[in-house]
Amino acid sequence: MTLSITPLFSGSSGNAILISSDDTKILIDAGVSGKRTEQALASVGVQAGEIKGILISHEHSDHIQGAGVLSRKHNIPLYATRMTWQAANGKLGNILAHNMREIGKSDFFVDDLLVEPFDTPHDAADSVGFCVSRGAKKIGVATDLGYFPKSVEHRLHACDLVLLEANHDKKMLAHGPYPHHLKQRIKSRHGHLSNDDAAHAAIKLTAAGVSSILLGHLSEQNNEARLAFRTVTDALMSEGIVPGKDISLGLALRDAVTGVFYVK
Ligand SMILES: [Zn+2]
Numbered sequence: 001m002t003l004s005i006t007p008l009f010s011g012s013s014g015n016a017i018l019i020s021s022d023d024t025k026i027l028i029d030a031g032v033s034g035k036r037t038e039q040a041l042a043s044v045g046v047q048a049g050e051i052k053g054i055l056i057s058h059e060h061s062d063h064i065q066g067a068g069v070l071s072r073k074h075n076i077p078l079y080a081t082r083m084t085w086q087a088a089n090g091k092l093g094n095i096l097a098h099n100m101r102e103i104g105k106s107d108f109f110v111d112d113l114l115v116e117p118f119d120t121p122h123d124a125a126d127s128v129g130f131c132v133s134r135g136a137k138k139i140g141v142a143t144d145l146g147y148f149p150k151s152v153e154h155r156l157h158a159c160d161l162v163l164l165e166a167n168h169d170k171k172m173l174a175h176g177p178y179p180h181h182l183k184q185r186i187k188s189r190h191g192h193l194s195n196d197d198a199a200h201a202a203i204k205l206t207a208a209g210v211s212s213i214l215l216g217h218l219s220e221q222n223n224e225a226r227l228a229f230r231t232v233t234d235a236l237m238s239e240g241i242v243p244g245k246d247i248s249l250g251l252a253l254r255d256a257v258t259g260v261f262y263v264k
């Protein structure tokens with residue numbers, strides 16, 4: 001029995017994360033075009049028609065851009081909360097009634113995958129993160145977080161692997177090209193997690209027993225992969241946690257398939 005995560009795209013320009021067990025494949029978000037998502041899936045040997053469901057974290061276009069097309073073309077159910085459905089209305093196009101699955105905040109199954117949605121602090125109608133498990137193996141995806149609340153931390157404690165947001169470097173954001181209001185939005189408690197915030201979160205998750213962390217949802221303008229990785233590595237090292245030994249630390253690419261990560 002295996003469980004794996006394959007980040008197809010992860011960043012402020014589009015997110016789509018494949019989660020696979022032996023029998024079931026689902027996507028968390030579909031925020032790039034249907035065509036590019038199909039191509040990314042094909043590059044790891046998956047046909048879009050095999051996807052059993054797309055979990056929608058929130059209605060921002062970097063999470064739903066390709067969801068409507070994929071649902072129509074391949075008859076894939078979309079799972080979103082009531083308020084997210086309302087907020088996404090008009091952005092997804094027509095979705096067949098049987099593919100409009102309304103979720104709450106309780107656990108549900110997509111075939112053999114157990115899905116646990118949890119609230120995230122973000123400026124969307126009703127944003128959520130997801131833990132997905134098969135048997136004793138569990139993966140968490142937590143991006144689009146203005147900060148890292150205890151409630152989210154506790155949800156991720158039981159995960160083997162967490163895809164964690166490391167959106168921006170605070171200095172790059174401050175000195176970067178974004179207009180003032182956008183900078184304020186990103187660093188607010190309903191915006192995005194900085195590299196420093198991700199580093200603190202990574203320390204807590206490692207202490208809780210999480211064995212792998214993938215940094216993701218990096219900003220194109222306000223971050224660099226090496227900087228995000230270095231910031232989190234340094235913070236872990238300062239706590240005596242050695243990446244590569246005490247924890248496996250990786251980074252999800254913004255606009256290419258990162259690879260397949262199996263939960264052992
Ligand atoms: Zn996003």
Ligand SMILES: [Zn+2]
Nearest residue numbers: 058060122144
């Ligand atoms: Zn968002």
